Amino acid sequence: MKNIADSQLAIIGLGYVGLPLAVEFGKHYTTLGFDINTRRISELKNGEDHTLEVSSEELKQAGKLSYSSNLDDLRRANVYIVTVPTPIDEHRQPDLTPLIKASETLGKVIKAGDVVIYESTVYPGATEEDCIPVIERVSGLKYNVDFFAGYSPERINPGDKEHRVTTIKKVTSGSTPDIAEFVDKLYGSIITAGTYKASSIRVAEAAKVIENTQRDLNIALINELAVIFNKLGIDTEEVLLAAGTKWNFLPFRPGLVGGHCIGVDPYYLTHKAQAIGYHPEVILAGRRINDSMGRYVVSELVKAMVKRRVHVAGAKVLIMGLTFKENCPDIRNTKVVDILAELKEYGVEADVFDPWVDAAEAQHEYGITLVQQPEQGSYDAVILAVGHKQFRDLGAEGIRAYSKPSGVLYDLKYVLSAADSDLRL
Numbered sequence: 322m323k324n325i326a327d328s329q330l331a332i333i334g335l336g337y338v339g340l341p342l343a344v345e346f347g348k349h350y351t352t353l354g355f356d357i358n359t360r361r362i363s364e365l366k367n368g369e370d371h372t373l374e375v376s377s378e379e380l381k382q383a384g385k386l387s388y389s390s391n392l393d394d395l396r397r398a399n400v401y402i403v404t405v406p407t408p409i410d411e412h413r414q415p416d417l418t419p420l421i422k423a424s425e426t427l428g429k430v431i432k433a434g435d436v437v438i439y440e441s442t443v444y445p446g447a448t449e450e451d452c453i454p455v456i457e458r459v460s461g462l463k464y465n466v467d468f469f470a471g472y473s474p475e476r477i478n479p480g481d482k483e484h485r486v487t488t489i490k491k492v493t494s495g496s497t498p499d500i501a502e503f504v505d506k507l508y509g510s511i512i513t514a515g516t517y518k519a520s521s522i523r524v525a526e527a528a529k530v531i532e533n534t535q536r537d538l539n540i541a542l543i544n545e546l547a548v549i550f551n552k553l554g555i556d557t558e559e560v561l562l563a564a565g566t567k568w569n570f571l572p573f574r575p576g577l578v579g580g581h582c583i584g585v586d587p588y589y590l591t592h593k594a595q596a597i598g599y600h601p602e603v604i605l606a607g608r609r610i611n612d613s614m615g616r617y618v619v620s621e622l623v624k625a626m627v628k629r630r631v632h633v634a635g636a637k638v639l640i641m642g643l644t645f646k647e648n649c650p651d652i653r654n655t656k657v658v659d660i661l662a663e664l665k666e667y668g669v670e671a672d673v674f675d676p677w678v679d680a681a682e683a684q685h686e687y688g689i690t691l692v693q694q695p696e697q698g699s700y701d702a703v704i705l706a707v708g709h710k711q712f713r714d715l716g717a718e719g720i721r722a723y724s725k726p727s728g729v730l731y732d733l734k735y736v737l738s739a740a741d742s743d744l745r746l
Contacts, residue, residue: 327399328507329352329400330343330350330353330400332353333355334419335361336406337372338440338441338477339354340354342440342475343386344382345383347384348383350385351385353389353394354387355388355389355390365380365388372650373649373650374480395427396432400438401437402438402440403423403424403438403439406419406581407442408585414592415447424459428457431468434467435468435469439470440475444592444593445527445593449522465496469496469497471504471522473492473508474492476491479580491508491512491517492525494518494524494525496522530589531590533583533586534604536583538603540573540607541610544610544746551746577706579655579656615656615660615662618733619664621744622704626701629727630727631727631728631729636702638664638671638703638704639672639703639723639724640657640706641705642674642709644677647707647710647734648709652678652687657707673691674694675707699723699725701727701728703720703729705720705730705736706733717737729743730744731745733746
């Protein structure tokens with residue numbers, strides 16, 4: 322078995338997953354943080370992280386970590402960890418382009434005896450069926466003879482300052498028993514919460530993809546219940562609080578399901594299931610419910626506006642929050658854009674306000690021009706879409722100050738009480 326003390330690491334991709342991992346490894350091993358985004362490399366060399374996952378002080382603590390976008394620098398490593406995104410395309414099919422390109426890059430630099438570890442979320446089999454053949458083709462090396470592989474799924478929760486890389490138990494796996502042991506010990510040297518060595522790469526891949534599929538289905542159930550309770554005139558949160566008094570009731574809440582994980586990963590599993598001839602019904606039903614929530618929110622808002630004799634076409638609506646979750650600048654796969662698209666269908670003019678989001682990124686990713694400070698008393702409706710601390714601090718009075726006297730306040734995140742809002746999920 323390889324000796325972990327001899328490891329020289331390269332982390333491929335320095336986003337929400339790669340950077341925190343690189344910092345932790347960089348405290349103990351010679352580590353290169355590699356990213357093709359030269360702007361990102363410059364930012365990190367200056368001791369800054371725009372994702373806010375790692376503080377300047379934490380970056381300084383990683384004394385053995387360096388950064389580069391130069392392919393030649395990768396050649397010094399003997400352990401490569403791939404942490405690139407795994408999105409879906411416009412047809413909700415897995416888009417392995419970042420993984421394939423990263424694998425092509427590795428094929429150009431990998432040497433005999435090296436180990437490649439993938440962390441990106443995929444369907445069972447993707448590592449060995451889709452990625453490894455690319456490395457073999459480009460490098461001319463043979464898998465499990467000249468080079469080896471592992472899979473250790475990421476468990477990063479953006480914006481969470483309590484559950485960090487080292488404090489979340491890590492699933493590990495390897496392409497041979499010896500490599501599985503090596504990968505497990507390597508991660509075990511930095512993960513204080515411990516590791517779990519899976520029996521195979523495919524098992525580890527499957528374990529990751531069902532984590533978020535399970536959460537997706539639970540939220541879909543609560544979203545469907547919210548629709549039912551709203552039709553019955555019952556406050557959903559009151560029902561959930563009452564049910565939550567039982568010890569084994571799961572504390573999920575309704576809402577928009579976006580982000581890079583929960584709203585994406587189930588499609589990787591269903592894609593693989595369909596490829597082997599099985600049509601998954603429950604998983605896709607949950608996806609349909611969650612993907613429809615933006616449309617449902619707008620339909621409920623429009624009904625409330627009509628009841629108050631607010632002319633919908635030409636109305637002004639303020640959306641508070643663009644990120645996919647609170648107190649985090651991450652706008653990947655945010656479902657707030659579904660609300661915007663649906664409002665546009667009704668001829669509604671919408672402003673988006675989010676103090677956590679970089680205005681240039683919002684414009685680049687979605688063509689959204691953020692308002693820096695909403696004008697008070699000018700909106701026919703306000704949708705509280707994300708529960709940022711700044712919005713909670715405003716309270717009902719501060720939030721209502723943005724709307725006209727006849728304006729509708731729709732709270733999607735239970736920031737306010739039922740009495741302080743006109744609509745809640």
